[in-house]
Amino acid sequence: MINYTEKIPNNVDLGRDRVLQRALEHWQPAYMGWWYDMGPNESHNYEVYLRTATSVEPDGWAQFGYVKMPDYRWGIFLQPRDEKREVNFGIHKGQSAWQEVPGEYRSTLRRVIVTQGDTEPASVEQQRMLGASCPSMYDLRNIFQVNVEEGRHLWAMVYLLHRYFGRDGREEAESLLARRSGDADNPRILGAFNEPTPDWLAFYMFTFFTDRDGKFQLCALAESGFDPLARTCRFMLTEEAHHMFVGETGISRIIQRTCEVMKEHKVEDPQDVRALGVIDLPTIQRYLNFHYSVTLDLYGSDVSSNAANYYTSGLKGRFRETKLEDDHVLADAEYPVSEVVGGKIITKNVPALTALNERLRDDYIEEIADGVGRWQRVIDNAGIPFRLTLPHKGFHREIGNFTGHFINPDGEVLSEEAWRNHEFAWLPNAKDYAYVQSLMSGRVVEPGKFANWIAPPARGINNQALNFEYVRFN
Numbered sequence: 001m002i003n004y005t006e007k008i009p010n011n012v013d014l015g016r017d018r019v020l021q022r023a024l025e026h027w028q029p030a031y032m033g034w035w036y037d038m039g040p041n042e043s044h045n046y047e048v049y050l051r052t053a054t055s056v057e058p059d060g061w062a063q064f065g066y067v068k069m070p071d072y073r074w075g076i077f078l079q080p081r082d083e084k085r086e087v088n089f090g091i092h093k094g095q096s097a098w099q100e101v102p103g104e105y106r107s108t109l110r111r112v113i114v115t116q117g118d119t120e121p122a123s124v125e126q127q128r129m130l131g132a133s134c135p136s137m138y139d140l141r142n143i144f145q146v147n148v149e150e151g152r153h154l155w156a157m158v159y160l161l162h163r164y165f166g167r168d169g170r171e172e173a174e175s176l177l178a179r180r181s182g183d184a185d186n187p188r189i190l191g192a193f194n195e196p197t198p199d200w201l202a203f204y205m206f207t208f209f210t211d212r213d214g215k216f217q218l219c220a221l222a223e224s225g226f227d228p229l230a231r232t233c234r235f236m237l238t239e240e241a242h243h244m245f246v247g248e249t250g251i252s253r254i255i256q257r258t259c260e261v262m263k264e265h266k267v268e269d270p271q272d273v274r275a276l277g278v279i280d281l282p283t284i285q286r287y288l289n290f291h292y293s294v295t296l297d298l299y300g301s302d303v304s305s306n307a308a309n310y311y312t313s314g315l316k317g318r319f320r321e322t323k324l325e326d327d328h329v330l331a332d333a334e335y336p337v338s339e340v341v342g343g344k345i346i347t348k349n350v351p352a353l354t355a356l357n358e359r360l361r362d363d364y365i366e367e368i369a370d371g372v373g374r375w376q377r378v379i380d381n382a383g384i385p386f387r388l389t390l391p392h393k394g395f396h397r398e399i400g401n402f403t404g405h406f407i408n409p410d411g412e413v414l415s416e417e418a419w420r421n422h423e424f425a426w427l428p429n430a431k432d433y434a435y436v437q438s439l440m441s442g443r444v445v446e447p448g449k450f451a452n453w454i455a456p457p458a459r460g461i462n463n464q465a466l467n468f469e470y471v472r473f474n
């Protein structure tokens with residue numbers, strides 16, 4: 001169970017490590033300062049029907065109740081230790097999993113933890129204005145739940161920095177509260193976390209696409225030979241599932257509503273669809289293209305010696321590493337990657353160790369494709385002849401082998417001019433953003449009411465009714 005009687009709730013026996021406890025208690029007010037400044041705008045007095053983790057067991061999620069978000073019990077929760085756990089891959093395979101940081105990997109490991117940690121507050125910053133345009137009280141509650149949990153993920157990474165990296169770690173923990181998403185001078189570390197999330201269509205796309213990148217990165221780190229990192233990430237993953245649920249069902253409900261209106265009024269032209277106050281399917285496709293492509297960049301270069309080093313040293317594994325049936329060393333294995341040669345995309349095999357970013361990206365794409373397939377079924381069930389597609393992997397990329405090439409969603413390499421001529425048929429344009437935002441000029445918060453552009457969900461949170469008061473405004 002988690003000890004909630006302490007100032008910082010935890011299941012790591014924090015009270016026995018006074019130095020660490022003092023360091024974290026020093027960081028806590030800085031974190032609260034960040035939350036008041038950069039957490040959900042004007043939300044601090046709301047009472048929100050949130051779930052709080054009360055145990056790190058898979059069923060420890062039953063605690064629902066009204067919480068003012070600044071009173072949320074952020075804390076430090078690790079999955080319990082498995083004494084027999086080993087390093088499961090790389091050159092240290094078969095050693096007991098490390099309980100302290102191996103000296104030779106200290107700076108690499110710190111960088112990995114900081115990079116993951118930086119994404120957590122970034123997404124809260126990106127989403128902080130969206131409460132003012134929520135489509136329902138149910139959705140408002142969901143974004144707040146996502147936000148407080150991202151806050152806790154930051155706590156999780158900061159615990160590792162404080163506990164295992166001494167003074168450098170404490171400095172990094174302070175920097176995590178100093179960077180700001182989209183800031184010109186002190187931005188967040190990764191590109192997608194500096195993009196604005198200007199509206200709820202973007203928010204659902206972000207939680208579907210970008211939170212899922214989070215899932216895959218956490219899965220790879222949950223395999224780490226550094227046991228405290230693995231255990232921390234395992235617990236974070238249980239929370240990530242809800243974030244992706246919010247994204248997938250959010251888009252699904254938008255599609256459902258659009259299809260209902262198209263059928264009812266027998267319209268197909270996007271202008272006619274917009275005239276009825278719902279989001280036309282081509283606009284949804286353009287948002288999808290944008291969020292998918294910027295998220296693919298988060299996996300890094302297709303061929304990467306860093307990725308090889310992380311793996312060989314046992315710091316970051318593959319997706320479901322221990323379920324894979326091979327030697328877990330990959331000395332002779334190969335993996336296909338693509339590149340542009342002479343205006344054509346070709347695929348060739350490279351050493352699998354260097355292609356681990358690409359492999360993780362491919363695992364991600366597979367799961368994304370399933371989700372897009374489920375959205376497609378909503379359209380098909382409505383009998384509307386429209387296909388949502390994932391663009392080619394090389395479309396609109398700024399990191400890796402496709403950088404600097406102009407590839408259309410079908411995977412054809414174009415001239416820059418030809419690509420620019422179609423850019424805004426493929427990516428959201430200023431009119432798309434203006435239209436989507438025009439639908440969200442105010443918030444819908446009467447219990448049980450939903451904005452016209454989105455269908456209600458199939459059921460409420462924690463079996464509550466759809467007209468349950470998920471947020472109390474004070």
Ligand SMILES: [Fe+2]
Pocket residue numbers: 120149150153214240
């Ligand atoms: Fe997270």
Ligand SMILES: [Fe+2]
Pocket residue numbers: 150211214240243
């Ligand atoms: Fe998340």
